Amino acid sequence: MSSRNVINLERTDRHIESRTRHPGLNLGAAHAEEEDTREEMVFGFWVFMMSDLIIFGLLFATYVTMLGGTAGGPGPKELFEMKSVFIETMLLLTSSFTFGMASLALKYREDKSRLVFWLVVTLLLGVGFLFFELKDFHTMFDKGGVPSRSGYLSAFFSLVPLHGLHVTGACIWLLALLGQMAVHGLDAPVKTGILRLAILWHFLDIVWIGIFSLVYLGGLS
Amino acid sequence: MSDVTGSIFGRLGWDALPFWSMLHDHSAMTIINGIIATGAASMVVIGALAAIVLVTWLGKWKYLWSEWFTSPDHKKIGIMFIVIALVMLARAIIEAVFMRAQQAVGLDGGFLTAEHFGQLFTTHGTIMVFFMAMPFLTGIINYVMPLQIGARDLSFPVLNQVSLGLTAAGAALVMISLVLAPFSTGGWTGYPPFTELSYNPGAGVDYWIWAVTLSTLSSTMTGINFAVTIFKKRAPGMKLFRMPLFTWTALCTAILMIFGMPPLTVATGLLALDRYLDFHMFTTDLGGNMMNYVNLFWAFGHPEVYILILPPFGIFSEVFATFSGKRIYGYKVLVVATMCIAVLSFTVWLHHFFTMGQSAHINAAFGIATMLIGIPTGVKVYDWMLTMYRGRIRLSVPMVYAIGFIMLFVLGGMTGVILATPSVDYQVHNSLFLVAHFHNMLIPGLLFGMLSATNFWFPKAFGFRLEERWGYRAAFCWIIGFMLAFFPLYVLGLMGMPRRSVAFFEPQYLPWAIVAGIGALVILCALLCLVIQLWVSIRDRHANNVFAGDPWDGRSLEWSVSSPPPEYNFPVLPEIYSIDAFMTEKDRGQGWQAPDRYIDIEMPANSAMGVIMAITGLAMAFGLVWHMWWLVIGAGLATLVSIIARGFVRHTRRTIPASQVQRTHEHWLEQVRRTTPIKRSQEQSTANHGLPVAPIEGAVQ
Numbered sequence: 001m002s003s004r005n006v007i008n009l010e011r012t013d014r015h016i017e018s019r020t021r022h023p024g025l026n027l028g029a030a031h032a033e034e035e036d037t038r039e040e041m042v043f044g045f046w047v048f049m050m051s052d053l054i055i056f057g058l059l060f061a062t063y064v065t066m067l068g069g070t071a072g073g074p075g076p077k078e079l080f081e082m083k084s085v086f087i088e089t090m091l092l093l094t095s096s097f098t099f100g101m102a103s104l105a106l107k108y109r110e111d112k113s114r115l116v117f118w119l120v121v122t123l124l125l126g127v128g129f130l131f132f133e134l135k136d137f138h139t140m141f142d143k144g145g146v147p148s149r150s151g152y153l154s155a156f157f158s159l160v161p162l163h164g165l166h167v168t169g170a171c172i173w174l175l176a177l178l179g180q181m182a183v184h185g186l187d188a189p190v191k192t193g194i195l196r197l198a199i200l201w202h203f204l205d206i207v208w209i210g211i212f213s214l215v216y217l218g219g220l221s
Numbered sequence: 222m223s224d225v226t227g228s229i230f231g232r233l234g235w236d237a238l239p240f241w242s243m244l245h246d247h248s249a250m251t252i253i254n255g256i257i258a259t260g261a262a263s264m265v266v267i268g269a270l271a272a273i274v275l276v277t278w279l280g281k282w283k284y285l286w287s288e289w290f291t292s293p294d295h296k297k298i299g300i301m302f303i304v305i306a307l308v309m310l311a312r313a314i315i316e317a318v319f320m321r322a323q324q325a326v327g328l329d330g331g332f333l334t335a336e337h338f339g340q341l342f343t344t345h346g347t348i349m350v351f352f353m354a355m356p357f358l359t360g361i362i363n364y365v366m367p368l369q370i371g372a373r374d375l376s377f378p379v380l381n382q383v384s385l386g387l388t389a390a391g392a393a394l395v396m397i398s399l400v401l402a403p404f405s406t407g408g409w410t411g412y413p414p415f416t417e418l419s420y421n422p423g424a425g426v427d428y429w430i431w432a433v434t435l436s437t438l439s440s441t442m443t444g445i446n447f448a449v450t451i452f453k454k455r456a457p458g459m460k461l462f463r464m465p466l467f468t469w470t471a472l473c474t475a476i477l478m479i480f481g482m483p484p485l486t487v488a489t490g491l492l493a494l495d496r497y498l499d500f501h502m503f504t505t506d507l508g509g510n511m512m513n514y515v516n517l518f519w520a521f522g523h524p525e526v527y528i529l530i531l532p533p534f535g536i537f538s539e540v541f542a543t544f545s546g547k548r549i550y551g552y553k554v555l556v557v558a559t560m561c562i563a564v565l566s567f568t569v570w571l572h573h574f575f576t577m578g579q580s581a582h583i584n585a586a587f588g589i590a591t592m593l594i595g596i597p598t599g600v601k602v603y604d605w606m607l608t609m610y611r612g613r614i615r616l617s618v619p620m621v622y623a624i625g626f627i628m629l630f631v632l633g634g635m636t637g638v639i640l641a642t643p644s645v646d647y648q649v650h651n652s653l654f655l656v657a658h659f660h661n662m663l664i665p666g667l668l669f670g671m672l673s674a675t676n677f678w679f680p681k682a683f684g685f686r687l688e689e690r691w692g693y694r695a696a697f698c699w700i701i702g703f704m705l706a707f708f709p710l711y712v713l714g715l716m717g718m719p720r721r722s723v724a725f726f727e728p729q730y731l732p733w734a735i736v737a738g739i740g741a742l743v744i745l746c747a748l749l750c751l752v753i754q755l756w757v758s759i760r761d762r763h764a765n766n767v768f769a770g771d772p773w774d775g776r777s778l779e780w781s782v783s784s785p786p787p788e789y790n791f792p793v794l795p796e797i798y799s800i801d802a803f804m805t806e807k808d809r810g811q812g813w814q815a816p817d818r819y820i821d822i823e824m825p826a827n828s829a830m831g832v833i834m835a836i837t838g839l840a841m842a843f844g845l846v847w848h849m850w851w852l853v854i855g856a857g858l859a860t861l862v863s864i865i866a867r868g869f870v871r872h873t874r875r876t877i878p879a880s881q882v883q884r885t886h887e888h889w890l891e892q893v894r895r896t897t898p899i900k901r902s903q904e905q906s907t908a909n910h911g912l913p914v915a916p917i918e919g920a921v922q
Contacts, residue, residue, distance in 0.1 A: 036453075040376050044449040047479060051441055054483040058520070062491075062502075062513050069508025071501075148499035151508025158491055158502065176865045183869060193868065 038192045045196040049203050056207050059159040060214060067219075069151030076219030079145040081136065085216050088132045089208065092167075095125035096205040103198050112186055119174060119194075122201070126171045133164050160215065163207055170200050231848035232424065237401040238262075254337045257319070262400045290832050293378035293825040294788055295363050298385050300682060302360030303675070305392050306353050312396075313348040314748050316341050318741045321706065325738030327724045328731050338723040339406030340425070344395065346409025347429060350525070351436040352392045354663070357671045358532045359384070359443050362471045365678055366447065368779035368786065369465045371456025371795045371802075374825060376449040379867075382831025384439040384446070390839035391435035397843065398428045405429035408721065410518055411492065413503035413511045418496045424846050427496065431842035434489045437482050437521075440528075444478025447471055456778075458797035462556070465777040465800070466549060469556050470535030473563040474528050480567070481524030488517035497845075515577065519570035527566035529663065531559060533670020534601060537623045540673055541605045543773050544620045545612025546901065548801060551604040558597035558604075565594050575646045584643035591641035595634060602631060615901060617773070618692035622673035625700040626665040633661030636711065654714025657707045664703050672699070672751070680772045680911070684784045685762040689905050691754035698747035706740025709733040767911030768889070769896045773904065774913035776801040781812060783889040784911055789822045789877060792886040807915065813893050815886065819879040826875045833863045 102118035105111060140146075147157035177193045184190060235241055239262045243255025276282055289297055320341050323331045333341070363381065367374060375381050398404040405425040407416040411433075416426045451472045455464070464472075492514065494500040501509040542549040549555065571579070571587040605627060614620070636658045639645055649655060672695070680686045713733050718725060725734075758765065771780040778795060779786075781803040793816040799805045806812045837860040844852030898914040899906075 040449060040453045043453060044376060044445055047445045047448060051445065051479045051483055054480055055487055058484055058487045058517060062487075062517070065513060066502075066508065066510060069501075069510060071506075071508035073508075147494075148501065149507070151501045151504075151510060154494070154500035154502050154509070158494060158500065172861070172865070176868050179865075180869055184871060187871070189868075189871065 034188060038188060041192050042195055042199070045199055049199060052203070053207075056159075056163075056210070059155075059162065060210060063155040063159050063215065066151045066155035069155070071150040071152075073150040073153065074143055074145050075152065076216075079140045079143055080216055080220060081139060082216065082220070084132055084136050084139075085212065088129050088136070089212050091125050091129040091132065092205055092208050095122045095129065096202055098122045098125060099198055099201045102194070106191060106194055110186075112181070115186070115194075116178065116181070119178060123171060123174050123178075126167055126174070130164060130167055130171070133160075137161070156215065160211055163204065163211060166200075166204050166207075170197060170204060173197050173200075228851070229849070231844070231850070233401065233847040233849070237403075237424070239400070239402050250332075250334055253332050254334050257333075258337070258399075258402060262402075265396050265399050287827065291382075291827040291829050293374070293382055293828060295367050295375050295378065295381060296682065296786065296788075298381050298831075299360040299363030299365075301385055302356045302363060302388065305389060306357035306360060306671075309348050309352040309356070309392055309395075311748060313345050313353055314744060316345045316348075318745050320345065321734075321738040321741035323723065324725075324734045327722075327734060328728060329724065329726060331724050333723060335723045336403070336406060339721075340402075340404045342721050343405045343408055343429065344398075347405075347433065348395060349663075350409055350529075351433055352388070352395060354529050354667050354671075355436060355440055356388050356392075358474070358529065358667070359388075359440070361536070361671065361674045361678070362447060362474070362532060363443075364682060365674075365779055366468050366471045367450065367454070368681075368782070368790055369468045369777050370451060370454065370459055371778050371791060371797065372450060372454040373789050373791065373794075373822070375446050376454055377446050378825040379828050379830050379873075380442055380446050382828060383834045384443045386831040386833075386835030387435045387439035387442075387838050390835045390842065391432045391439070393835075393839050394428060394432045394435065394842050394846075398425075398432075401847075403428075410522070411489075412518075413492060413495070413514050414505045414509075416492060416496075417504055419504070427493075427846040430489050430493050430496070431845055434486065434493075435838055435842060437485045437489070440478050441482040441486070444475045444482065447475035448479060451475070456791075456794045456797055459802075460797075462553065463797055463800045463802070465535075466538035466552070466555055466559075467532070467535035467777075470531040470538075470559055473559050474531045477524045477528045477531070477563055477566065481521050481528060483521075484517050485521035485525075488514055488521065491517075493845075512577065515574050516570070519573040520567075522573060523570040524566045526659075526662070527562055529667045530670075531562065533626070533666050533673075534559065536670045536674045536677070537605060537626060538608075539777070540619045540623045540677055541608045542801075543677075543775055544615045544617055544623075545609050546615075546774070547608055547612040548776075548804075549604070550607040550610075551600075552800060555601060555604050558600045561597040562594060565590065565597070569594065572641060572646075575643045576650050581643070588641050588643050592638055595638060598634060602627060613901070615904060617676075617904065618687070618689055618696055619673040619677040621693060621696040622669040622676070622699075625696065626669045626673075629661065629665035629700070629703065633658060633665065636661060649714055651720055652714040653710040653718050653720050656720045657710035657714060660703075660707045660710075664699075664707070669699065672696070677773070678779075679758075680765075680767045681770070681779055681784050681786070683762075684768055685758065685765040686767055686772055686909065688754055688757040688761060688765070691750050691757055695747050695750035695754055698743055698750055702740050702743030702745075702747055704740070705743055706737050709737045709740070713737075764907045765909075767909060769893045769911035770889075771803075771913055772909050772911045774901055776804040778802050781806065783892075787882075787885050789824055789882070792816060792819060792882050807913075810915065813890060815890055819883040819886070821879050822877045822882060823874045824877060826873055828867075828873075830863070830867055834860065837863070 098118050098121045102115055102122060105115040105118055109115075145153055147154045173193075174197060177190060177197060180190050180193065239258035240255045243252050243259075276285060289301065292298070319333070320338065323333045323338060326332065363375070395404070403423060403425040405411065405416065405421070405428060407421065407426055407429065411426065411429055414420055416429075451464070451468060491500070491502040495502050495504060495509075501507040503509050503511045503514045505511070538549055538555060569587055569591045571583065572591045575584050575587075605623075616624075636654070640649065640655065640658055676687050676692055710733075713730055716727075716729060716733075718727070718730050767784050770782055770784040770786075772784075773780070778797075781795070782791060795802070803812065837856045840856035841853055841860070844850065844856060893912060896910045896912040897908070898912045899908050899910075900914055903909060
């Protein structure tokens with residue numbers, strides 16, 4: 001056993017160097033320890049996203065089991081308006097693209113105004129999505145599609161607005177980050193903040209694609 | 222009630238006071254129950270007031286605030302988690318004694334009303350799972366795990382504070398429900414439709430929903446924090462397969478928390494939507510489907526069982542190895558078995574509702590999946606026995622718990638295999654047989670594990686050993702009390718006595734119910750012994766001082782630093798070349814070294830986030846329970862604002878200068894040099910100051 005445990009400093013050094021760096025992070029002057037801390041935060045956020053995904057997954061599953069529970073109330077065919085849902089989808093997909101542009105501006109340019117521009121565009125698209133989603137809910141309510149009407153509608157209103165709530169949270173976070181940028185400039189915490197928000201934003205896009213295909217297209221088929 | 226008071230106090234009225242019904246209905250039953258409830262409520266109020274007066278009298282508020290409540294130190298947060306767990310343990314045991322007392326005289330009546338009994342078993346189950354077991358194991362992992370992997374702190378210290386704050390808020394909510402009654406009568410599982418508005422319109426179920434939700438959110442965050450810490454913060458050279466087994470079980474538990482807690486959040490969240498916004502997720506009418514709740518609940522509930530049991534497995538692995546003076550037998554096999562159990566725990570949730578109408582094929586598949594868990598668990602039991610085989614065993618208090626565990630747990634596992642057979646399950650489901658089974662797993666498993674860990678690591682945390690005599694008394698009271706209290710329940714279950722019954726009409730049940738009642742009293746004695754043990758130990762703390770840090774001839778890194786460890790854990794992060802890192806160091810005569818040079822250490826700065834989240838979380842939950850909407854909105858906004866404000870803070874770290882590190886470390890080394898090493902046989906004497914003699918001949922190291 002002892003031969004295996006001979007102190008091997010060289011090996012230990014390599015071990016330290018081989019710690020992962022996040023490819024999306026660009027914190028300016030090389031600062032290994034700082035990058036390790038930041039990378040830890042981003043990794044933690046990924047783990048949180050996995051946990052959040054379980055919540056959406058279970059709500060999707062619950063929704064599917066309750067498709068038949070309309071209790072004589074209105075179903076997908078009476079309630080959904082594809083035109084509006086399509087607009088929402090386009091707004092959200094575009095916002096993911098613009099957030100991608102913001103991420104590129106963060107990584108490859110020290111140009112703060114370009115970054116802010118793309119973030120503001122993303123924010124507007126997000127708010128636009130929320131506006132159309134609320135309008136959608138309003139028309140559904142008008143047609144008698146309220147959550148208390150049936151188990152099916154309850155399942156719908158526990159899944160889709162939760163996504164909307166996440167988008168609202170993401171928009172508030174984006175505003176807070178813009179505020180942080182105004183106060184502290186583009187420092188490392190702001191950069192990791194933008195990186196983590198980007199993960200959330202693209203995640204919400206993917207969840208929406210699930211909602212669009214499963215809830216809306218699936219409901220109408 | 223006028224509109225003004227209605228908008229301020231919601232539906233909270235005088236009738237929430239525990240003695241209200243007693244004043245209006247003078248039957249003997251109501252008066253007895255009113256006195257019991259009022260007694261419990263006044264204990265909460267007096268206890269809280271006494272604590273406040275005591276702290277004020279001692280002038281310790283500032284100390285508590287700056288050294289404990291706002292501290293991001295994982296060691297202090299861990300201790301605070303354990304304090305919550307112990308307080309709640311005391312309450313839940315007293316409730317259990319009341320239930321057993323009721324059933325011991327329960328032939329044709331008893332002294333408790335059905336409503337009161339329902340609240341007792343609901344709070345007992347809820348507290349034991351969410352506010353005793355979870356905080357206890359979270360606290361132990363919080364304290365020990367970073368030390369074992371050679372880290373300075375968890376990855377997210379402030380998140381850790383928030384987790385503690387949310388658990389504290391949930392526990393406080395349950396305590397408040399004693400003063401402003403009622404609590405839910407729906408059991409710790411809270412099955413609808415019984416917990417739906419139409420059958421249960423009062424505040425009770427809402428207390429349960431929000432207390433559990435707070436605890437669940439806390440555990441999800443804790444899981445993320447632990448997993449990231451273990452993946453990212455291990456000291457150089459600490460490869461995954463060099464981690465101590467306790468850290469391994471902590472990792473698997475953390476992963477189970479990340480994936481197992483969200484289903485409960487969904488279940489309680491949807492139940493809340495049903496109750497608050499007239500949704501129809503789980504109602505009996507309008508297309509609701511209550512089986513969805515059962516599925517969601519047990520998609521959490523089954524992994525939860527393994528969240529509770531895996532950390533004790535790790536603790537016992539450490540205890541068996543340390544007190545047998547041997548390296549753990551089958552390290553890799555134990556790791557693989559732990560992972561198998563973690564994976565399998567997600568595949569068996571349906572065995573909790575074998576009798577609820579799914580096809581026999583599904584029952585068969587889940588029955589087999591359930592029995593499979595016995596294989597890796599059996600492997601573990603054999604590994605522990607082989608660790609003891611030819612070891613130099615010292616029967617210390619942690620060891621007594623461990624050996625009690627190994628025998629009783631195997632018995633419980635046997636009854637688990639019986640229950641996993643669907644056809645048998647049809648006979649005994651919802652009977653006391655089931656109650657006996659899961660207490661047989663959870664008391665020797667979880668609770669003995671936690672008490673073993675407390676006796677094992679207490680000297681590390683506080684710098685003095687726990688007194689052994691009272692420790693043995695507590696351990697034997699636990700073991701005997703457990704057997705007296707729960708083995709009769711197997712018999713009662715086979716005789717057909719249903720669980721959760723306030724009274725019964727079969728005279729044959731009575732003798733067994735009385736034996737179980739006596740067992741509950743022995744368990745109460747065990748609790749008393751624990752309190753006395755703590756008292757005596759604090760009294761004799763100078764004689765039992767183990768500042769040198771290694772009172773048990775320990776094997777992993779936490780024993781290589783002083784007791785209690787400095788805030789930054791290690792003056793220089795250690796490098797690891799093998800499993801049982803500290804034992805290897807001692808083997809080579811390289812323990813207790815001074816580093817070549819000291820460097821400044823950056824630690825997280827104090828933060829009030831945990832306290833803020835505890836207060837706003839409690840306020841929000843309390844407002845929701847009593848429909849005080851102004852409070853809900855106000856506290857919600859306060860939460861949002863403080864989270865955003867926290868994002869603007871930049872000075873989140875503070876530096877401990879190298880000179881201070883050097884001073885602390887050299888003072889400790891000086892103390893170690895002055896300490897006389899002791900043999901393992903002297904471990905329990907006052908000669909033990911935390912320094913063992915160099916590894917002795919004979920025992921396989």
